[in-house]
Amino acid sequence: MTSTNLHMYVMMAPLLAAFAVNLLGRVSRAWIGPLSLGALTFSTIGALLTLLRVLHHGAYRYTVGNWQPPFGIELVIDPLSALMLLLVSGVALLATCSALKSVQNELPGREHLFFTLYMILVAGLLGLVLTGDAFNLYVLLEITSITTYGLIAMGSGRAALSSFNYIIMGSIGACFYLLGVGYLYILTGTLNMADIASILPGLNAPAAIATAFAFLLVGLWVKMALFPLHIWLPNAYSQAPTGAGVMIAPLMTKVTIYLMIRVMFSIFSPDYTFFAHAGVQAGIVWAASLAILCASGLALAQRNLRRMLTYILIAEVGYMVGGVWLANGTGMTGAMLHIVNDALMTLCLFLAAAAIIYRTGSLEFDRLHGLYRRMPLTMAAFTVGAFSMIGIPPTCGFFSKWYLLLGAVQAQHWEFVAALLASSLINAVLFFRLFELAYFKPAGEDVPSASQPCGDAPPLLLSPLVLTAVALLVVGLGTGPLIENVIRLALPPGFAP
């Protein structure tokens, strides 16, 4: 095992574990837990080592199959991708603990299938983070999509229909992306991102490049559910099996936003992205502001915890897209930081939702009464997550919001400032409404108390939740070093925060 291949092992461990789970899991259920947790622990440690290595020795490139780029497929391991690697594997590890328990509960007898897809999804996300090849990105995007379709469709109720809608929208997104790649290929003759980036400035083909740019971005926007293109997300994420939602919700949109950053800066240059088309940059910030407001408003109308969280998720997508498109270093720093923070916050909230659903069987608002008394630790962690979403220091949500706001102030995009503040306030309303429900109404008014199991969720559900809540605080207080050591290096040149 040489350290050159470390990131490959990080990515391959979940993939191989997936096959092992499929083969051994059908023999005995007992294999599933150790295999998946073991693989993900390995990945997390590996990702950590990769990150340290990148921080010490600088970014490096890796060519699969030892073919010189642009002939082979190139992987890029720079600070941002190493950070994402750690984030994805870490979040997946925590989510898996919870999923093991809730899947056992919801999908008895099909755990090995679930976890095979699940681990492949993790591998796909890890692969996405690493890749430096435009077409390889498409393939991996499809891997993550197809596993997600399957995982979501395993849910009950309207899951099948939601999954089908997701397939249609997801395919449109992927096809648009593929079209964009095609346009770039026809112009440059290569698929390697860095190579494309070096060729593009010398080309005289404004129409085709603009088209390619537009299609790549729209494709990714569909995948990440930016506001008007979000319609598939709330149903899909809230109908999915709990175990799947816990992992998909924090990671999918975040990784797609990371990909958008990749496309914007690794394929195109910041100059092209922001300044080549007058008004586009400002227009997108406006659109993101609108997205934040609308999604937050829609969240107010929800009466189910998980649906509410999905709308918040959509609003958060607006945060990050807007932040990147503010076109200054601070905004970008905020967006990148928010990728990390939002993944953790969403994970925390979805883990809490999973624990609640495990105990009470429902997430409708009128079933949440008296939860503070029944599940104090779960609710404490949930509260921390909610504070982070609202943006209360010293949870990490505050600091990324701080950078986003600061970027908006510097770029004089007051509409974005207003949207962010309004959405924070709406989040406060949303969560305090929940706290009130869970705090004031005594349990067992409408349900016989005998059927109400008391006490916190089992340790397998609770420990990742508490860990995530602690991580929210730790990451919040570690914002400075995180930005200084990692994110600052990931910004495109000329964009100091």
Place this chain on the structure above:
Amino acid sequence: MKLLQERVKDRPAGENLIIRTAVRLMIPFIQLYGLYVIVHGHYSPGGGFQGGVVLGASFILLALAYDLRTSLRFMSERVNAVLGNVGVLIYTGTGLLCALLGGLFLDYSALDRILPLGPVEWRSLGIFVVEVGVGIAVMSIMTSLFWDLGSGGEMDEGL
């Protein structure tokens, strides 16, 4: 006589001796062709994927002409699932082996350390190995896809 009548009755509509016989005769050739496509992918159009599809098609044909149970007799569900895993594992395993042997991931020339045939030969061989893996996986998955879609997941009767 009565026995014969019952037999005719039992037989689901649309089944036909000619088709069955023809299919029975064709299947070995189809499978042989599938294998050829996989193996000969280096020199002619085709490769693991196409060959795998052709191989899978042979089982589908069997399930179409007879019924699902018959095709399940030729290739049980369990074996099929294992084959699917094995196919993908061959590919990923090859890639990983290259990395473990000190080369880069999927760099087949690193396999030279097992048996010195020369890097270029190993590349050719590596491509062959992974194509076989793809073929096995695709065959298995295509068959399973049809089984499941054709029976609505019940795995009892086909179309």
Place this chain on the structure above:
Amino acid sequence: MTYQSSLLPLAAIGISLAAAVPIMLSGRKPNLREFWTLLAAVGKFVLVAAMLPSVLAGHGFVLTLAEVVPGVPIQLRVDAMGMYFALVASFLWICTSVYSIGYMRKLKEHDQTRYFAAFALAIAATIGVAFSANLLTLYLFYEMLSLATYPLVTHERNAEARFSGRKYLIYILGTSIGLVLPAMLITYALTGTLDFTVGGILAGQASPATLALLLVLFLLGFAKAAIMPMHGWLPAAMVAPTPVSSFLHGVAVVKVGVFSILRVIFFIFGPALLRELDYGTIITTLTSITILVASLIALTQDNLKRRLAYSTIGQLSYMVLGAGMLTAAGMTGGLLHIAMHAFGKITLFFCAGAIYVASHKKYISEMDGLGRRMPVTYGAFLLGALSIIGIPPLGGFISKWNLLLGAVEADQWVLLLVLLTSSLLNAAYFLPIVYRGFFAGPRDTGAGEVIQEAPLLCLIPLTLTALASVGLFFFPGVFLELVHAALFR
């Protein structure tokens, strides 16, 4: 003032934060739980007091907790102004703890564990605000205080408490996220720092219009200072148990608001800048209106705690008004009023609580003749009221005298008029209570109902604070010294 790195400020904050854990764990053993509370209270006071000599000698303490934003770490710093506030708050916490124990036990309140835990968190946040080295850190503790007090406000868990809780949050969180946060961001974007610097950081960094906007955002944004129109939460929050009202809504929370505003005025804008732009007028206008209107409303309130609440709103504006005068005496008076009002008002609230504990009466109109049965309580009430009205020989006189001086110094006769009128109004809404207590004939009190003094654990603190009010008139030394150090050194 020189600063040396030290863990003391963190310890002073952390002791009650840490105490929350054993408090929660020992929920089933009330004695043990309250032992922890008292231990933390005394420990905190000792820690704060331990830093006092050094601060008086001009040597502060500093501790950087985390680097979060370039130029703006999460940093604790003990300077004279912070020391002054922390000293008041941590001393009064001891009194309140004792009082709480008596009050809660007598009333057999539910959820006492959560109550004491939240209280500990709240005081930690208060001291955190006092020791913040920059606006970001201050904001952090400010929010922490808002959230820690929410369970206290909604302690009763009935519809009214829930409604008040909502109102409280909407005002406090709404303003801090909606107004302070953008103001802070703009400040940071303009100057690149949020550090509390003597003389301010904003001078010459922005246009007068921007500065005016910032000032208004800060003034209204720190809604805990209850400057109208952001005062609505304070009367609503009076549904909380009386110790909460007395300590948090009489002292800690509201003064945190005032303290934050003063920090901004002195160390972000800087008196010189405000004087140059003549923006003191903005502050004085807003606060004058608040003082008069709040006093008038207080006159009409029959619920004792609500009357005290409106009185508090008026008195808080005194402090900001003093700072807004931008003269030496005015600023001294404003700052000093924090302590003087704290001792007076906490006495009044303690008395209100004692009356409730003893007689379950909330409305002033029901309290006729109570004073004769509860002479100690009513005596203390009188002292507290006199102090707040500003009559010598009580502490309130010193600060009010300085405020009046400041108004004269600033040549603001209108302000002088405002101060004098409001003092009259203060007397008008406080003295009748005492009068009714001692001289109004008792309406037919049933023979079976014998009203006695509240339990000893309630009486001791309120006597102590009342006497302290008197003592402060004669020995304001430490506080005066700290205020002078904060303002002029």
Place this chain on the structure above:
Amino acid sequence: MIWQLDLLILALVVVCAVAAINTRDLLGAVVIFGVYSFLMCLLWAEMGAVDVAFTEATVGAGISSVLFIAAIFRTTRRSKD
């Protein structure tokens, strides 16, 4: 490369695509789609993409159609548009 043939196939492909999405009988639509795939595969073969054509012939016209038909047999042939 014979451009007349090319154009003819392209025209047919478009016709088939339109027909496939407008046929109300789903089975018919799928069969037309099979034809469409086959024509596509011809087109590609003629463009020199033999491997793609081979794949499309086995997958698009073969497996895909069979899967569609299997699913339609399990569900319904009816379509309103």
Place this chain on the structure above:
Amino acid sequence: MKAFAFLATLATGVALLYGTKDFAAWGDAASPASSHVSPVYIERAVEQTHVPNLVTAILGDYRGYDTMFETVVIYCAGLAVVCVLRRQKS
């Protein structure tokens, strides 16, 4: 809905056609797509891999990473179908 779909389709189509404006002529051997990376494949693939079918050579080796995931995609599809359709055995 139909009108919206039609408009969206039209807009996409127009955008794509607008983009083709800058393309090199169809079938041009000197177009960038055919002159940057692919000639190297054509000229060196046989020498480097001993596989005369260039598509197989690229598929299996140069872009083998893609193909690996392609196999995983189809594996996932098979698995997903089983997940979705099979009812749990009681």
Place this chain on the structure above:
Amino acid sequence: MEQLLAEIVAKYNYWIYVVLMMIGFYAMIGKRNLVKKLLGMNIFQTAIILFYVSIGVKRGGSIPIVDKHAALSHGIDATQVINPLPHVLMLTAIVVSVSITGVALAILIRIYRQYGTLEEDEILEKIGR
């Protein structure tokens, strides 16, 4: 005008691909029958494949399978062989396409089991009920 005509003729493949793409896209978002949506998706994807294959074409080029010995002994003129890279990409795309179709069909079967219909509006009606 003539130039425009020449332009159109020179790029007719692209035109056709755009038309196919539009047909498929329209079916995906405009049609209410779920199977039709799926057919649209397949048409969309074949359109993209057509586009990619068109990229690789070289006038007068031969198929990308070369003579091994000729290649090893005296090299190959790259302009005479069709660009194989788009073909490789499209093989992958076809596989992805069929995979997604398979999953989608399985989900369709489940939807049909659940609601007894494959028309979007009827399903929505049933859900609303």
